[in-house]
Amino acid sequence: MTPAIEARALTKRFGAFTAVDAVDLRVEEGELFGLLGPNGAGKTTLVRMLTGLLAITSGEARIAGVDVRTDPDGVRQVLGVVPQALTSDLDLTAYENMDIYARYFGVDRGARRVRIEELLTRTGLWERRKELVSKFSGGMRRRLEIVRGLIHKPRVLFLDEPTIGLDPQSRLVIWDILRDLRKGDSLTISLTTHYLEEAEALCGRVAIVDAGRIVALGTIAELKELVPGSRNLEDVFIHFAGRSLREEGAPKGGPPARRGR
Amino acid sequence: MMGKIWAVWERDLLRMVRNPMTLLTAILLPLVYLLILGNSLQGPLTGLPLGVVAEDQGPETRRLLGALQAIEHGPATIKLVRADNVDVAMHDLRAGALSGVLVVPPHFSSDLERGVAATPGLFVDNVDGIAASAVEFAVQSALSAIRQPLARYETHLGQAEVRSEEIYPRVDYDASLIPGVVVMSIFMATMIAGAFNMVMDRFLGVQEAYLSTPLRRLHINLGVLLSGTTITCATSTIVLAIGMLATGVRIHGGPWAYAVVATVVVLTALGMLAMTMVLLGRAAHPRIVGAVNGFLNIILFFPSGALYPVQSFPAWLRAFSRVNPETHAVAALKAVLFRGGDLAAATGHVTFLACFTGAMLLLSTATMKRML
């Protein structure tokens, strides 16, 4: 079967700095895949290359079998993207944000109406659809942006830290939405997160990224087995990504996995 | 295809419409700016082309021509252009190639010598009031120059004065600034639309949302340029309407004249927006857009002939003004507003604007940055 997400030796360099270093990755259809890693590890850069937002330095990337480099438009048609930054338009209402975004994908008028009502109702925003997004709280805006990425029924959804800065209730709401999404169609989800309990609660397999490389990959159970004595994902994470701040370039706490500088 | 362009258009337009203060600036600023500048800029003019039709070859005519040549070589207000007959000269005047036509009637010399009233006719292109009065003044002084050595006839020659006839209904100075006000308002609107919106999206990181959709360069570029054009046309129409009300200028020549005005405004707006997109589409900070636009405003507007005739510029600036889109926008609007609906006079300028806009549209789409 064609994997939903596939990367081969995917590399991104900014000048002399290698942000993503020869990453190989294969995510099957219907998976909810977690991308973990410290700040600056290269998660966002990896996702941006996979979604055709950033030019690939070298290597290959395919989404649902479509090559990101040669057919970016084909890839964008099947892709849902919820970027790390908040990107909805503050001067537009919730409904306008959804409607205009749907038109970028060529969703026709009738389907748009039905779909927007369904998605906004699911996130509790339907009643406030006519309000400007500038009047929304951070949590409401996040919820809006997550369902905006689903407006065209994508086959693969990339979420880059969708629950950052949310209170526990809002986070649970988003978890429910994501769990819901998995039940229905064969949607594949790639979820970047810093919250390890989030990955434990939602993800089947996870990859731990550090300094531009995947340093560990597997189900959470598998990863725990790899690290003797680990009680939870946090122990595993610290083991692979180290204890110190990456930006400081200080020596690492845990045993080093094969990592290039 | 069109659906996607209109989606981009609508998003961009809604954002601008919901910030009415910026739009208001684009309307008020040009009106105030030109009111002030229009009243403070008055310097010497040079090189105004004056057509001379000499139907008399007598000594007084030769002396008059000599005096005119002295002005041409001295203060250089005028540049003499010999014309064979009145018809040709008048045609050139109407086409804007001459600033004035001086007709020296037959028997001018003999009449003067006999002490009979001799009246050369001067036709001036009063579309530009300042240039017209400069031409008139130059001819007056040439005439008084030839009277100096003829002191003995002076008492009899009281009528050797120039009779100036304006070829169009009178245009006063305030009214003559209207095309400039309109072009300025087009420029102001391009500062708050188009490239500015695009760069703002990049700066805020918002563009990541739509760059990951199947929108193509053409959709994004055209959508943003068309919403900018919509806004610009709206604000400059308001400015034009206020200007016309305030000065009493009317658009003559029926529906076609209105169509030409609309065409000029649309082409200029689209062309200017596309040009700033080419220059600034890749900028990373909205401040850069502000700074470069301020600079562009100066180098495009002042040489456009909006405030001051192109003839007052040094040669290099004249050369630049010939390829300056604002020059052609101003000239086309002047032709329609002040040449009594003579649309032919605007044709060349509209053609230039169409070519310029087409080229900028192609260039801006080709250079647009589709990735982060």
Ligand SMILES: Nc1ncnc2c1ncn2[C@@H]1O[C@H](COP(=O)(O)OP(=O)(O)OP(=O)(O)O)[C@@H](O)[C@H]1O
């Ligand atoms: N446009 C860019 N130019 C230069 N360096 C960049 C650029 N974008 C990212 N980087 C660098 O690439 C590295 C990876 O950044 P990236 O944003 O992918 O990390 P991340 O894993 O998403 O971090 P976070 O968890 O903080 O979001 C960082 O060191 C960053 O400074």
Ligand SMILES: [Mg+2]
């Ligand atoms: Mg990131």
